[in-house]
Amino acid sequence: MSPLLFLDILIGGLMMGGLYALIAVGLSLQYGVARVLNVSHGEFIMLGAFATYSLYMLFGINPLLSLVMTGPFIFFIGFLIHRTLFKRLRRLSQSLDAFEGSSLLASFGLLFIIQNVALLIWGPDVKGYSYLSKTVNIWGAVYAANRLVALLFAILIALIFYFFLMRTRTGKAIRAAAQDVTTAQLMGVNIHWVLGLCFGLGALMAGFAGSLTSMMFEITPLIGLPYTIIAIIAVVLGGLGNILGSLIGGLILGLIGNIVMYIHPGLSLIAYYIIFLLLLLIKPTGILGK
Amino acid sequence: MRILEGDGIIKNFGGLAAITNVNFYINQGEILGLIGPNGAGKTTLFNLMSGSLSLTSGVIRFKGENITGLKPHQICKRGMARTFQLVKLFGNMTVLENILLGSLFGTLTGIRQSNALEESLELLEFVGLSGMDGILAKDLTVANQKRLEVARALATKPELLLLDEFMAGLTPTEVSLAIGLIKKIRDKGITVFMIEHVMKAMMSVSDRIIVLHHGEKIAEGIPEEITTNPKVIEIYLGA
């Protein structure tokens, strides 16, 4: 294999991987801290995509700029959903296992609701817009500018979030809660606020990923679930509850997906599932798991 | 007869040596105590005996038969039952149902439902829980939960009963009652192997005691020998 082809596969893989890493981190915040395996995660991606799409088509707003607008909105929706639904569910559940089960079911309900609402608003047809679709030449390989920009932004968001997590007080509270909710509470962390914050941040990541996705791909209200599945696999791959792990998991999946695509297109998803199942059978705690 | 024998028991968890070359035996009909500081490996030893954990090396013989590597349910059916340090009851099931399950599944030969019911009610009385058959296990007091766990273990018709910190968390009165129950069990012909921290109780009821420290057996003998053994005194009082 020529080094150029190898580089091509690598960069292409990292581009998707960057996106996957973003949504994986989002889900990891929701599961690792708030203990909600949110199967409607992908629907927030879809909402972000359509929000950016609508802002562009209706008001001509630059998709990258729209991140600033759609972000807080989606964060707020996520935060609200946690406060009203999952917080109450946590109170009602007899055990953590019971809560994980019932919150899983509740998030299925959310999936149906959000998807249906999106279908009602935007209809089932494929939609898309053109933004930065010119191609850029790097070392002989050709990439769409929007993908490069999306990757750049994904990295930027991840860096900002990393800084937030490591350097700010709130970030420390989140990391504490991710390790042990009870102890964090004893240490004075306002846990319910942190749980809601994490859930909202998870939705925010999804929203951002969705906005970036809309720049690169065509969208329909049904794009959510495949992304959710990739996020779940990435989170398990990196180790349930480990935020950094899910980022790495997302990158790995992006790379593997691209490699598989070169060997035989259409097998990527199957490859993901096989990795997923083998992982669960052999080392369910994942790469960085305890 | 030696009802239980452990030869060269070794258990490693990755790089951690939890149990190192422990040899011990229990005579049929006696009460053998197992003591040692926290982390000495007492519960680990129980887990190895009951089949919860697999041995790294060594042999366990029960009633002369090599039971190394058998699963817990197989060992139970052969006549060894246990209780747990943290009570593991079927919380959302009734007291009677908890005991009934032990009776229905705990033996090699089958049993009719009506007989199982009769036996379970008798055991209820034996441990002092008469009249509580309809109460959910999770609604019992801690002391009663421990009695229930013993009753459930007894329902499997064991010849050897492993008690893991049966008296932990009990008031002095409850401890006396617990001692009484253990003696009643011994009088029924059941051998008892018990882990305990409540020293007074241990000394008054055990025939012999073995002492574990950092996974090794450092002393063995009758209670008087143990209480005067300098090594034992040191590990409990030394920093």
Place this chain on the structure above:
Amino acid sequence: MKRAISKKILYPVLLSFIFIIMVMMPPYVSPYTIILLNSIFMYIVLTVSWALFSGPTHYLSLASAAFFGIGIYVSAILGDKLPLLVVIGLGGLISFLLALLVGLSSLRLRGMYFTIFTFGLSELIRHSVQWWEVNRTGTVGRWVIAVDHTTVYYVMLAILLITLVVTYIIKHSKYGLALLSIGESEEAADHIGINVNAMKIITFAISTFFMGATGAIMATRWTYIDPSIAFNPLFSFMPVLMAIFGGIGHIFGQILGAGVLTLLADVLLTKFPYYYMLLYGMILVIVVLFLPKGLTGLKEEAKKWLKVD
């Protein structure tokens, strides 16, 4: 206040009566009703068999679609070569065997891990069959030999009856009690002589037998099937929702949940096809929040209220 007739006599008589009505019904009702009843029977079997294992043990399986789909494909592939009843039996048998395999391999998985494993497995099967059809056989989907609705009705009724009888027997035997204990504390159950692994695997496999058999007969109503129909994840989610909605702890609750929600889906699909998912989602959220014990739980709550008076 003593009942005039004891429960032990009343219930079997009532049930036999209902069964006889069901058997006599087809000539007197419209084809539409028969088709609807077939759907209801199908979902009752899926829900009750799902709950047989997942109910007491709390191992939430999301693989029902896989076993149901296998039954469908057995019917599609062998439907024109073998008699109908053999095909149905095979659908159940192959599901059973696959379930044994799945159970043996996923033994150590607990809680959420087990659930996502079963979901991943089901999806893997769906995508694999799809890939196979696209890349190897060239055609996606198959035609199924059609069977008239009334025959489907009687077969489904028979499967339903067998499923209910088997489930009832297991539930009220010592094995039913043992399954509950596994859900409470697996380690304790193991230590009182219950072969936990064997019991989990066998019960899981038995439950999938009925799913596979149901798939084999219901395939005939679609005439054309492809992987997205046969292995549709909805067949995994719906039984869970229906069991929780009706009351997962009792067979009656499971039947009620499946019946009510299937009827509701039918009404919604005909009257509000664009809002069907939305309403379903809302029901799911409401049930999880306010009805953790399902409809039968409501009955218990009502009883408590009345007794207090």
